[in-house]
Amino acid sequence: MNAVERLIDLLRAPERSTAIPLDVWTEILTVARAETLLGTLAYRLDGLTLPAVVVAVLADAKAEAEQVRRTALWEANRIAHALAPLGHPVILLKGTAFVAAGLAAGRGRGIGDCDILLPQSLLDRAEALLIDAGWGWLKSDLYDDLYYRRWMHELPPLVHVERGHMVDVHHTILPPTARPTPDPEALIADAEMLAGGLATLCHSDMIVHAAAHLFADGELSGGLRNLWDIHALVEERGMAGLAERARHHGLSNAVGRALRLSHALYGTAVPNTWQTLNATDRLYRWRMTARDGWGRERRWLTRMGFYIRSHAIRMPLPLLVRHLWIKWRKGKAAGVSE
Amino acid sequence: MPGPRYRAADAALLIVEPLDIFTAVFHRPSGTTHLLNEPAPQILEMLADAPLDAAALLDRLSRQYQLDEAEGADMLYARLDELEAAGLVDRL
Amino acid sequence: MRHRISLRVGPVGFRIGSDWRAPIAALDALYRDYPRPDFADYTVRLEATSFWRRWLRPSVQTLGDYHLPDSAPLPLAQGLLAAEMGMNLQVALGHRRHLLLHAAVVARDDRAVLLSGVSGAGKSTLALMLSRRGWRFLGDEFALIDPVSGLAYPFPRPISLKNESLGVIPPDSLTGPHLTGTPKGEVRHVAPDSAAIAAMDVPARPVLVIFPRFGQPLALHGMAPTETFVRLTQASTNYVALGEAGFRALTRLRSDVPAVALDYPDGESGVAAVESIWSQL
Numbered sequence: 199m200n201a202v203e204r205l206i207d208l209l210r211a212p213e214r215s216t217a218i219p220l221d222v223w224t225e226i227l228t229v230a231r232a233e234t235l236l237g238t239l240a241y242r243l244d245g246l247t248l249p250a251v252v253v254a255v256l257a258d259a260k261a262e263a264e265q266v267r268r269t270a271l272w273e274a275n276r277i278a279h280a281l282a283p284l285g286h287p288v289i290l291l292k293g294t295a296f297v298a299a300g301l302a303a304g305r306g307r308g309i310g311d312c313d314i315l316l317p318q319s320l321l322d323r324a325e326a327l328l329i330d331a332g333w334g335w336l337k338s339d340l341y342d343d344l345y346y347r348r349w350m351h352e353l354p355p356l357v358h359v360e361r362g363h364m365v366d367v368h369h370t371i372l373p374p375t376a377r378p379t380p381d382p383e384a385l386i387a388d389a390e391m392l393a394g395g396l397a398t399l400c401h402s403d404m405i406v407h408a409a410a411h412l413f414a415d416g417e418l419s420g421g422l423r424n425l426w427d428i429h430a431l432v433e434e435r436g437m438a439g440l441a442e443r444a445r446h447h448g449l450s451n452a453v454g455r456a457l458r459l460s461h462a463l464y465g466t467a468v469p470n471t472w473q474t475l476n477a478t479d480r481l482y483r484w485r486m487t488a489r490d491g492w493g494r495e496r497r498w499l500t501r502m503g504f505y506i507r508s509h510a511i512r513m514p515l516p517l518l519v520r521h522l523w524i525k526w527r528k529g530k531a532a533g534v535s536e
Numbered sequence: 537m538p539g540p541r542y543r544a545a546d547a548a549l550l551i552v553e554p555l556d557i558f559t560a561v562f563h564r565p566s567g568t569t570h571l572l573n574e575p576a577p578q579i580l581e582m583l584a585d586a587p588l589d590a591a592a593l594l595d596r597l598s599r600q601y602q603l604d605e606a607e608g609a610d611m612l613y614a615r616l617d618e619l620e621a622a623g624l625v626d627r628l
Numbered sequence: 629m630r631h632r633i634s635l636r637v638g639p640v641g642f643r644i645g646s647d648w649r650a651p652i653a654a655l656d657a658l659y660r661d662y663p664r665p666d667f668a669d670y671t672v673r674l675e676a677t678s679f680w681r682r683w684l685r686p687s688v689q690t691l692g693d694y695h696l697p698d699s700a701p702l703p704l705a706q707g708l709l710a711a712e713m714g715m716n717l718q719v720a721l722g723h724r725r726h727l728l729l730h731a732a733v734v735a736r737d738d739r740a741v742l743l744s745g746v747s748g749a750g751k752s753t754l755a756l757m758l759s760r761r762g763w764r765f766l767g768d769e770f771a772l773i774d775p776v777s778g779l780a781y782p783f784p785r786p787i788s789l790k791n792e793s794l795g796v797i798p799p800d801s802l803t804g805p806h807l808t809g810t811p812k813g814e815v816r817h818v819a820p821d822s823a824a825i826a827a828m829d830v831p832a833r834p835v836l837v838i839f840p841r842f843g844q845p846l847a848l849h850g851m852a853p854t855e856t857f858v859r860l861t862q863a864s865t866n867y868v869a870l871g872e873a874g875f876r877a878l879t880r881l882r883s884d885v886p887a888v889a890l891d892y893p894d895g896e897s898g899v900a901a902v903e904s905i906w907s908q909l
Contacts, residue, residue, distance in 0.1 A: 219666070220665075220666035220667040221666050221667070223667060224643060224666075224667050224668045224671075228671050228693065231693050232693070249667070251641070251665075251667045251669075252667070254669075254725065255669060258724050258725055261724060261873075262724060262869070264871075265567065265869065265870075265871045268564075268565065268566075268567060268871065269566075269567060271565070272565050272566040272567070272623075275565070275623075276623070331621075332621070361566075361568075492629055492645055492671060492673055493671060493673075493692075493693060494673070551872065551875060551876070553875075553879045555852075555853040555854045555857055555882075556852050556853045556854050557854070558854040560857060560875075560879065562872060562875040564872055567868065567871045567872070569861070569875060571854070571857075571858070
């Protein structure tokens with residue numbers, strides 16, 4: 199087994215951590231860090247007898263995950279505080295949602311920006327409230343700004359001027375210009391409340407969102423980590439109503455692929471329908487395990503293919519061509535003015 | 537007409553380290569270190585005892601320190617806003 | 629990666645991989661007396677900026693577990709510097725087992741003096757000179773303060789001296805190559821003496837913090853608690869990341885250990901001043 203296969207194996211079956219040589223541990227931990235899975239691995243291996251030097255690194259990873267969790271919850275708290283005048287629950291997405299709801303998927307998870315979902319009609323007011331409470335735009339130009347507002351499914355990212363953390367405000371979970379069009383009203387209507395004006399998507403929608411983010415988004419960045427989210431969600435609260443919900447959002451393909459890959463890599467307990475990989479699944483698996491023992495992303499041909507595909511997914515071809523043309527022209531203009 | 541009442545964040549959420557005229561306060565939920573200059577530490581202390589509205593707080597502060605009432609009111613509102621934004625004080 | 633080396637400095641094991649042999653050979657020579665561990669906490673990678681630049685005007689990108697996206701690549705001749713910067717970066721961005729302070733640390737009888745300052749404050753030169761006068765050298769870049777015990781743990785990497793400071797390198801030292809045209813000018817690395825390397829796992833208790841300022845008339849100033857507290861937080865790369873443990877470690881250092889600001893005109897007077905303050909503790 200190579201390092202990334204070993205990592206997957208350990209996540210799947212932590213008891214297989216005996217008799218691993220130290221230099222192999224070095225590679226496994228390097229890959230885990232590169233895949234943002236070191237905290238997750240640390241919690242999976244918690245309590246097992248391992249070499250002291252390895253335990254020390256895993257202890258650091260758990261401490262860091264604790265810190266990240268605390269920060270994420272505080273950001274959510276401040277965002278809810280700022281948006282209280284909206285009178286509408288602030289629906290958390292992704293990592294912040296997992297830790298706020300105390301889910302297994304949140305244990306050891308790395309978290310970056312805070313992603314939230316609101317009805318599209320409230321977006322302008324939310325933007326104003328956040329700016330009033332100390333968030334501001336990252337430096338960007340008018341065209342990128344417009345790109346975000348008209349064609350993406352979120353406001354341009356806002357960063358808090360004092361705390362430096364970012365919030366991404368979404369009104370649906372995929373770009374409106376993309377092919378599968380999930381139902382934002384359903385996402386919001388079936389959200390589950392937490393305390394303090396916060397909420398999360400319902401269990402099935404969390405899985406649908408994770409699958410959409412992983413595949414329909416196209417770039418497959420952070421693939422192993424996002425796939426682990428799906429595995430942990432299914433393992434903890436099952437799959438009741440998932441197939442139907444995926445159909446409703448037009449995301450059956452993405453959810454199907456996610457479950458097949460999760461079963462193949464992490465051994466998720468799934469019915470027969472999702473126990474065999476097809477050819478395209480295998481391509482995705484190839485792409486997701488493209489990390490060597492030094493932490494480098496290999497298999498660049500597949501990477502390029504995925505990058506081009508990801509932009510195509512976000513925008514229909516004429517729009518994409520126009521977008522890339524404008525970016526190219528601006529790039530040339532910048533060059534000349536230097 | 538009395539305004540909203542304020543109270544200090546739960547003592548368990550803060551670690552207070554007096555230095556000199558400044559006091560360092562670590563706010564555990566946010567992981568932020570605040571350096572508070574007088575009278576902010578005193579405001580926190582008073583609001584930890586019991587919730588108070590701004591008028592009652594100003595009254596107590598001016599009795600303990602020499603404060604011009606008019607200046608004091610503006611200063612107090614500004615400090616309370618900052619403390620609330622930082623999560624060191626909650627508005628009830 | 630084609631060429632590689634592992635080395636341990638105090639509590640941290642590094643693995644360095646390289647597209648070229650030369651930087652690894654330079655590390656092998658400079659770190660001659662250091663342990664070569666099987667396990668590495670951090671990985672540094674010296675990679676060619678593009679396929680052709682492995683051979684044509686070879687240019688080194690410093691990558692690894694942590695890296696700075698916009699950092700300028702270095703010419704291959706400065707490969708050792710790239711490796712050193714890479715190791716510093718892993719610790720600065722990733723290390724959380726200890727509170728990190730930008731400080732040199734020297735000790736007598738396992739009681740330590742921290743010389744806290746940024747690059748150019750003269751701490752590296754002072755540390756090297758003191759180590760030649762019987763002080764144990766624990767490091768010139770980072771002080772590692774254990775959050776539970778408050779002890780300073782050695783991190784004795786080779787000392788990086790620049791420009792005018794190159795003159796203080798004792799003739800019998802084990803040094804790296806003389807590097808010119810680097811982003812910081814002329815640079816040379818000096819390995820610590822064998823006693824410092826042998827004692828790399830022996831901590832010392834901080835008893836004095838000095839904030840030195842080079843090139844000023846000799847003067848000693850006490851520091852108010854708030855000033856010390858603020859300067860220590862500024863000197864720490866991981867204070868915020870450590871959260872509550874960082875706050876407790878730093879406030880305890882501030883309250884347990886006296887701090888002074890020392891202005892000094894040149895190396896010799898600086899060293900004399902440190903020894904004088906020490907003798908009065």
